[in-house]
Amino acid sequence: MSKFLKFTASIVLLGAAWATNASAQDADAGEKVFRKCAACHAVGDGAKNKVGPELNEIFGRVAGSHEDFKYSNAMVKAGEEGLVWDHDSLTQYLAKPRDFVKGTRMAFAGLKKDDEIANVIAYLATFSANAEQAAAEPAPAAAEGGETKPTETAEAPATNAADAVIPEHGVYHLGREALPEEVAAWDIDVRPDGVGLPVGSGTVADGGVLYDENCAVCHGVFGEGEGRWPVLAGGYDTLTADRPVKTIGSYWPFASTIFDYVHRAMPFGNARSLDADQTYAITAYLLYLNDIVTDEDFELSNETFSEVSLPNEENFYPDDRLEEANFATNVEPCMENCGDGPAEIVMRARILDVTPDGDDESGAGGID
Amino acid sequence: MSQQPEKDKNFVPSRRSFLQGGLTAAGGAAVAAIGGGAALAAGTPDPAITELKDWNQYSGPGVDAAPYGVPSPFEAHVVRRDVPWLTADPISSINFTPLHELDGIITPNGLCFERHHSGVAEVDPAEHRLMINGLVDKPLVFTMQDLMRFPRENRVYFLECAANSGMEWRGAQLNGCQFTHGMLHNVMYTGVRLRTLLEEAGVKPSGKWILAEGADASGMGRSIPIEKALDDCLVAFKMNGEALRPEQGYPVRLCVPGWEGNMWVKWLRRIEVGDKPWQLREETSKYTDLMPDGRARRFTWAMDVKSVITNPSPQAPITHGRGHTIITGVAWSGHGKIKRVDVSIDGGRNWQHARIDGPSLSRSLHRFYYEFNWDGSPLYLQSRAIDEHGYVQPTKNALRAARGDNSIYHNNGIQTWYLKSNGEAENVEVS
CATH class of the missing domain: 2.60.40.650 (Immunoglobulin-like)
Structure with a gap:
């Protein structure tokens, strides 16, 4: 018996809950929630598979069945065992993806709030002909609450101007003092000298598990980078090569940058979701992938951070463009009969049609 | 779903279209749009003059037909464009200003190129705060309303991405100044001098650098030397007279005049004062200039002539x-x-x-x-x-x-x- 059949018993119950919660289902709100998904999934006109499959007509789709997408074995198996995407299965999957389909490649940890799940499903339903009509229609109350209506005049404050309290600081006495908790909430930056490192620790081994779950889908299992996503490891001794590969190990000057960036901006599309211990662990693992540390038991912490340095640190130097010959000033440039003989074409545009139809016209020089 | 306008290849000339049709593909469209009677034989009256046009005869829409005006439908080809293969994903990508369609010096707001590192943050100004902390006498928090009570300035500055023309280092590659030079816009900003805000908090003598940080999901951050911060940096909330566009950092962005666009932090939410640079991702792994000997220049801020x-x-x-x-x-x-x-x-x-x-x-x-x-x-x-x-x-x-x-x-x-x-x-x- 499929493990998914056990959910059928609860469908009636969930269905009832769905009906009573109808006012909370709001496709417009769901569109915002979907931003958490949009790094990996596309939906709507022209949606294509990205890191995850495109989600048009997801309702009624057998799990793991979108042609042209390479699923985890677990997801294909779930489909073979009868998992079909509908309100109920999506509700459970989006709450805890890895619990619902053990072994799924989807790195996303899940949506914590029930209304977010309901809303994003309502949003997805607008791109599925098979979705029940009830889910596709936002409830009037929710729609009204969610819209910003243009107003012609601002409302006057209820208090008297003379009662306003004027702070004593500064020149204009504007703003207010930031509370320590507020500064702590936002000030998470970390410098090469360790200033800003939070208390915490994580090992290479812990980081490997976290990396595979959160990072490998874009950056590759070994940090080699999928598609045009950044390569994180390797590239040693390539900085003078024709095509340098700039990675943490080959190029980055400071290990603190890894911690700071992972903590503030990763995983892509779900920033600030890793705590300090997890960030130490992933940082340790990235150092391991780059052979900066070699022991799987190595534990990176605010105490051990200063032991780590990156090999390319010494090869950065301050901007000295002004010393280049072409920055010489007060040199009147040649105006007549410059150069040797008439100008001749030595190179033509490599790509004449910059909106290419296929990969064959892709050029060099990516940006990330 | 896609915000991308339909790719109109008539305005992105390709080798194929030229070879097949001479000027009929690109030039022909341009003639139809702006040229007029080039095809008329001499002595033939111009129907644009001799024929009665609808707009000569019938009334047009009244006021308020478009409460926020938009360009003529005949200008529909004047749009930002991207080069999809440049980046992994449109959420962290760039598009280009159509420089060849513009004149004068000001870039219209809707045509200013976009560069995001985690998509366009949709920020509610009522819930936006700007914090100044670090080596200051008193860490402060400003609301948008607070910011607008400081003395304002109006300044026109170009913003150029440091990677503008970066695809051309190895030789001619992209065919169009939109693509070779379009990571560029020029806007009149209204805002408050960063210096004014820093003085409100009181910079300590040990404060030599600032960190500017954005509220978007990339937490964009750049270190800027205090001399520049106290010179001409602007904390701007208007562009060309109206509120910043979301893709340009609504409700407030930093302007760092003359310096690379990456430093002009959008959705600006925090300024920290410190004694050293932070060496964050965008000023170490990116926006450093690799030289032939394998070493790299860092802090290459200024955009050259x-x-x-x-x-x-x-x-x-x-x-x-x-x-x-x-x-x-x-x-x-x-x-x-x-x-x-x-x-x-x-x-x-x-x-x-x-x-x-x-x-x-x-x-x-x-x-x-x-x-x-x-x-x-x-x-x-x-x-x-x-x-x-x-x-x-x-x-x-x-x-x-x-x-x-x-x-x-x-x-x-x-x-x-x-x-x-x-x-x-x-x-x-x-x-």
Whole structure:
């Protein structure tokens, strides 16, 4: 018996809950929630598979069945065992993806709030002909609450101007003092000298598990980078090569940058979701992938951070463009009969049609 | 779903369309849009004059038909465009300003190129705060309303991505000044001097650097030396008179005049004062310039003197045949005002002074024109800007000699367009 059949018993119950919660289902709100998904999934006109499959007509789709997408074995198996995407299965999957389909490649940890799940499903339903009509229609109350209506005049404050309290600081006495908790909430930056490192620790081994779950889908299992996503490891001794590969190990000057960036901006599309211990662990693992540390038991912490340095640190130097010959000033440039003989074409545009139809016209020089 | 306008290949000339149809694909569309009676035989009355048009006869829409006005439908091709293969995903990507469709010096708000690292943050101004913390006498929090009570300034500045023209280091690659030079816009900002805000908090003598940080999901951060922060940096909330567009950092962004666009942190939420730079991702792994010896320059902030001819160019061929014509383009320098622009029509052998028209402002685009009588022969068009300090825009080969092919950023080399006798233009490099 499929493990998914056990959910059928609860469908009636969930269905009832769905009906009573109808006012909370709001496709417009769901569109915002979907931003958490949009790094990996596309939906709507022209949606294509990205890191995850495109989600048009997801309702009624057998799990793991979108042609042209390479699923985890677990997801294909779930489909073979009868998992079909509908309100109920999506509700459970989006709450805890890895619990619902053990072994799924989807790195996303899940949506914590029930209304977010309901809303994003309502949003997805607008791109599925098979979705029940009830889910596709936002409830009037929710729609009204969610819209910003243009107003012609601002409302006057209820208090008297003379009662306003004027702070004593500064020149204009504007703003207010930031509370320590507020500064702590936002000030998470970390410098090469360790200033800003939070208390915490994580090992290479812990980081490997976290990396595979959160990072490998874009950056590759070994940090080699999928598609045009950044390569994180390797590239040693390539900085003078024709095509340098700039990675943490080959190029980055400071290990603190890894911690700071992972903590503030990763995983892509779900920033600030890793705590300090997890960030130490992933940082340790990235150092391991780059052979900066070699022991799987190595534990990176605010105490051990200063032991780590990156090999390319010494090869950065301050901007000295002004010393280049072409920055010489007060040199009147040649105006007549410059150069040797008439100008001749030595190179033509490599790509004449910059909106290419296929990969064959892709050029060099990516940006990330 | 997609915000991308329909790709109109008529306005992105390809080798195929030229080979197949001469000027019928690109030039023909341009003629239809702007040219008029080129196809009429001499002596044939112009139906644009002799025929009664709908707009001559019938009333149009009344006021408020478009409460927020939009361009004429005949200008639908004037849009930002991207180059999909440049990046992994449109959420962290870039598109390009259609420089060849613009004139004067101001970039319209909806055409300013976009560069996001985690998509466009949709920020509710009522819930936005700007914090100043670190080495200050008193850490402060400002609401948007607080910010707008400080003395304001209006300044026109260009913003150029350090990677503008970066795809051209190894040679001519992309065919169109939108793509070679379109990581550029020029806007009048309204805002408060960063200095004013820092003085409100009181910078301690040990404060030598600031960190500017955004509220978006990339937490964009850059270190800026305190001298620049106290000089001309602007905390801006209006562009060209109206609120910042979401994709330009609504409700508030930092302007760092003359310096690379990555430092102009959008959705600005925090300024920290410190005694050392932070060495964050965007100033170490990115926006550092790899040199031929394998070492790398860091903190290459200033955008050097540069210019480009915007018309004619590959997306904007000459459709009128020989006779009086106008070459126009833009010039700019992160070091100050543009003093002079020279134009060459023979690939840099002989140069003429172009005419600069419109406001000449420090660290702002300058518009130049060069009018001449085209005899219809093929030309190699170049422009060369010189700024008020005497810095001269270099050739691409001079840059390569100094920096090799792999420094990515800060390519301010002279651009060549090959103007063919049929009026089309192509991105080339010449001897």
